[in-house]
Amino acid sequence: MTVVATRTETVLDVRDLRIGLADTPIVHGVDIRVPAGKSVGLVGESGSGKTLTALAIAGLLPPAITITGGTVTLAGKQLSAVADRHTTEHRVATIGVVFQNPTPSLNPRMRISKQLHEALPQGTGRREAAARIAELLGLVGITDIPKTLHAFPHELSGGLNQRVVIAMALARDPKLLIADEPTTALDVSVQAQVLDLVDSLRERLGLGVLLVSHDIGIIADRTDEVHVMSEGRIVESGPTADVLRAPRHAYTRQLLSATPSRLARVAPPAKAAEAAQTPQLTLRDLRRSFSVRGREGRTKHVALDGVDLTLHRGQAIGLVGESGSGKTTLARIVVGLERADSGEVRHDGLELSKQTREQRRQWRRDVQYIFQDPYSSLDPRLSVAQTLREPLELNHRGLSRAEVSRRIDALLDEVELPRDFRHRHPSELSGGQRQRVGIARALASEPTLVIADEPVSALDLSVQARILRLLARLRAERDLTYLFISHDLAVVRYLCDDVVVLRDGRIVEQGRTDDVLRNPRDPYTQTLVDAIPGGSL
């Protein structure tokens, strides 16, 4: 390590960096060194202080939070803790920043060309600017340059927007690129492309890269050195391969064991095999399209283009695809939040549109949904008990108060939440706890089929792992049938026996999860499998 240090230039040298909110310290002394041409990872869960560290280096801390100690040396120049003009100029010239969600980091009312122009150093002439912008877009791998320049951010995909953001970050020839969860908001295959791009730029331009992520798989694939951060401290650092092969700190081991690809699979419940003969849900030639208002007037967007699918009792099927593949639309139709244009949905042999009132009520109880976002799926005004009471009162009329209360306790036990959480409001719960409440709400109706739409994608990896284990246990205990939607094949491999790959509203491949993942027949499935981060773990 020392040999490397003497030979290459150090772009960023952070020593004993301390950050605090008023009198409360948040980050307690962090040391990071990023050499030119190398990629350094900063990994930790939400709340570990990794983003604040990155923001402090970039001089973008929120006003209430200040640097309370330590030094930041950027390209040989030490920065003062208070941002004077000189420091700011030096930062602007040396650092490029790429944020998590590309679309909000672009101005929605400005064309891409104008935003890129703004990012160039002041006083760049018109002609020079045009040439430089074209060069930058070429550099980040955008092929249709004229069209992109003319577009507004909302007309481009997330992946393209992230490329534009990277181009903006590169506009002033920075020496250091700070990427804070640059791909968390993107589809898996796009993720891989964006990270490939960052890698190639690092090599070509000799950039130092500070990659901040909660995903240890991405860190494993993409960085030379890693710092593991927990509760405002760096608990372990070193060459990535060494740290991940033989982690010394318990927290690092915990992070590693939480990666979906490392979760030990539970054997599917024995009953599942024998019950697998009875179809519970049958979809035949399901079609749905939306009209979208775009630049060329109203256009039709086909979300589902003839989907046939059978779900047997006790089976767990993973539905995989990228955003826009129609997987969420499919789930919403099955659960009755959306109507299909044509085709039929049969539950227990009965077509949805031909149910009697009583059958409909039964179906409503049998089929439940777990939402993706645990933050918006709970009414902020209701306590946990009130949220859980709703399905109990609506679906099991005539329960006494005491009985309702007893069932709420039982549900909380089942999702492993303390019973006194019943009085809490969503704002007093963490993301994982909220998702547990969401799961308990789904279970309250005593369902047989549970549809889960990306139930863990908004959560930290270790929380993800716990929720996945919970879902696996519930399946075994309650003989549940799962339709599990995810963009993450590793998650699907953990939980599902079978997998269905959806693309542009059509099923391109289906089969046993292990078979499909081991030798995918469709090229699209192949790209999805290749894009799973953590291949080098």
Place this chain on the structure above:
Amino acid sequence: MTTATLHKGRTIGIGGWIGAGILTVVVAATVLAPWITGDPLEQHLEILLQAPSAAHPFGTDDLGRDLLTRTIHGGRTALTISVMSAVLASVLGLSLALAGALFGGWVDAISGRLADVQLAVPSIVLAIVVLSFVGNSFGPIVLVLVLGSWVLTFRVVRGHARAVIEQQYVEAARVAGAGRAAIAWRHLIPSVLPLLAVAFTLNASYALLLESSLGYLGLGVQPPQPDWGQMVAAGQAQIFTAPWIAFFPGLAVVVTSLGLQLLGDGLAERFTGGPVTRRGTK
């Protein structure tokens, strides 16, 4: 971070407290009127048109009636009518707004167009037309006041309800088996209640002003029953010789309506962080 935590610690402010104070005094006085004052119709022909004095703090009118008594009793009529109309206007506005948000489609379109029509017709003109046809008794007056003021509640509640209905927790409630009524009762109404309180005070203030205008125009409650607007009109003839006859009932209208506005602004600040009328669909 939810709105609840963001707004914690916000109060209705000094203005709001002043408004609440004014209203408490006005309401207490009018409710207790029969016990704290005499008969508003009692005439004393020996003390016509007396200026305010210790015996008659607001002076007397051209029939020798005590103006303080009449002003307090006038408030009974004005406030009963205003509050009643504000309640009905809130209920009407709330129902139409919730129906629009829950059913969408043509229900929403029709209620929205109704509101547009209402906004296009000046309510005072509508009131004059209606009252000159059906006569000016209690019922019709309340009717025209409701017609004139439900739109405010409707627009405020509809904007908010439409935003709430899009929330995922409302979908979650649908999956849990909730019908429209259950969604309205469990999720929509609790979330619009603060806005409704704000809209109610503003509605009441608006109804009070409109009711007084009608009284002034002779379309309100008929003499000898005292009413603020009508008393202002009666005092107008002597505005130069006995200004107090018109001044005190006029002041009562201004002060009460100011109290309502201040309280409304205070509540808006407390619950929504800004004037309620400026909130759009967010």
